[in-house]
Amino acid sequence: MNKTVAFVSLAAGLALTALVLGLPRLAPPHPASPVPTPRPATASNGSLTMTSRLSHPYITPGSADLFVTVDLTGVEVPGSRRTPVNLAVVIDRSGSMSGYKLQQARQAARHLVGLLGPEDRLAIVHYGSDVKSLPALPATPSNRERMIQYIEGIWDDGGTNIGAGLHAGRSHVTASRGDYSVNRIILMSDGQATEGITDDAGLTEVVKGIRAEGITVSAIGVGTDFNEDLMQGFAEYGAGAYGFLEDAGQLATLFQKDLRQATTSVARGVELSFELPEGVTLGEVLGYRAHQEGRTVRIPLPDFSSGQVERVVARLTVVGTRPGSAVDVTGLKLTYTDLLRNAGVESAASLSAMVTERREEVLARQDKDATVYATRALSAKNLKLAAQALREGRREEAKGYVMRNQALFHEASAVASPAAVQADLAEQQAVLQDYEQADDDEAVGAAIKRTKSRAAKSFGKITSTY
DSSP: OOHHHHHHHHHHHHHHHHHHHOSOOOOOSSOOOOOOOOOOEEEOSSSEEEEEEESOSEEOSEEEEEEEEEEEEEOOOTTOOOOOOEEEEEEEOSGGGTTHHHHHHHHHHHHHHHHOOTTOEEEEEEESSSEEEEEEEEOOHHHHHHHHHHHHTOOOOSOOOHHHHHHHHHHHHHTTGGGOSOEEEEEEESSOOOSSSOSHHHHHHHHHHHHHTTOEEEEEEESSSSOHHHHHHHHHHTEEEEEEESSGGGHHHHHHHHHHHHHTEEEEEEEEEEEOOTTOEEEEETTSOOEEETTEEEEEOOOEETTOEEEEEEEEEEEEOSTTOEEEEEEEEEEEEETTTTEEEEEEEEEEEEEOSOHHHHHHTOOHHHHHHHHHHHHHHHHHHHHHHHHTTOHHHHHHHHHHHHHHHHHHHHHSOGGGGHHHHHHHHHHHHHHHHOOSHHHHHHHHHHHHHHHHHHHTOOSSBO
């Protein structure tokens, strides 16, 4: 392993362990009295509930690192009539899709058509070097027959012009956008762009433009050749979902899942912001794009469906002063358009920590759930590094990052419980086995993509990663 990389990795590992565990353990001078569980702050003024907590509700005087975790949950709407959707499915039919993949893509598209009703609109776009499409139509019985016939005529041909496919999907959805509250593109590809716009930045700008028009973009990658970072970026900037499939036979399930998410939407234009008091500094927001202006940190989030859960974890540095006093850590604000009320909503909460000189009190009052959530987010950083090392042929280094995660979760178990991280440890072991068994380029590619999907979920993109 490169010595500089090894040194940085070791330092990072030690820092992460310190952050998760907090201060060194000291034996209390007398039997500890029962300590109440720290209470999370909950706010809900509409279709989203925001639950926030600190990893360390108690800190010692001086500078302290702690984590803020914010869970966002879409309201359950049982038995409600789903929202009509204005949808374009954009299918890669380049030469690499020939055979089984395209056959399954056609089957999935047929299944999608069968799920729609007359109140929905669907455009079918397929691209290789060029783009062909069936313009958006209401999904009436006669139009569904027409759509199915059109799907049967899709055959593999040409290169991979993702940008042209996205532009076509955008134009079809835009034509009826004003008549629908839910407008969505589902993109499917098994490869990297080879024609038209081929650079990641240019393609990302296309998706940003689509999102700016109120259209959501979900991205589904099939196989091991597509650019997973780009497709995840599409979903992130497009406020949709990302999915990775090794087997195209699962496409129908993912199409159905994405349609359900789209048609049970309860909130869009979702943004979480942190207001940092004087003396509090942002270390990082783990796994999400964050924009800081002055003392305000803004984090754009995906559109939310009924029951959807996403989590944001941020590391802050706080300065405690007088023991026995409270120090403001952050103010939280959640803004979005509530689709059930058809109105803008704002929810707010604030978090503060108590200052104590008793280090054993800091440890005793450490929030178990927030510690586990923070450890997962920290482990996701290592998983991304592991995936990159594996891609570059440094298998032992990749395994080292995963073993570091195992150590982090063992440390977290001392704060929470072994049961709280049992599934996490099993998942890290599965990643190690995955790396051991990846014996050719295709297996390595699949292992990389599985790792990055796991990382996204561990960061907190729980429902928006399929």
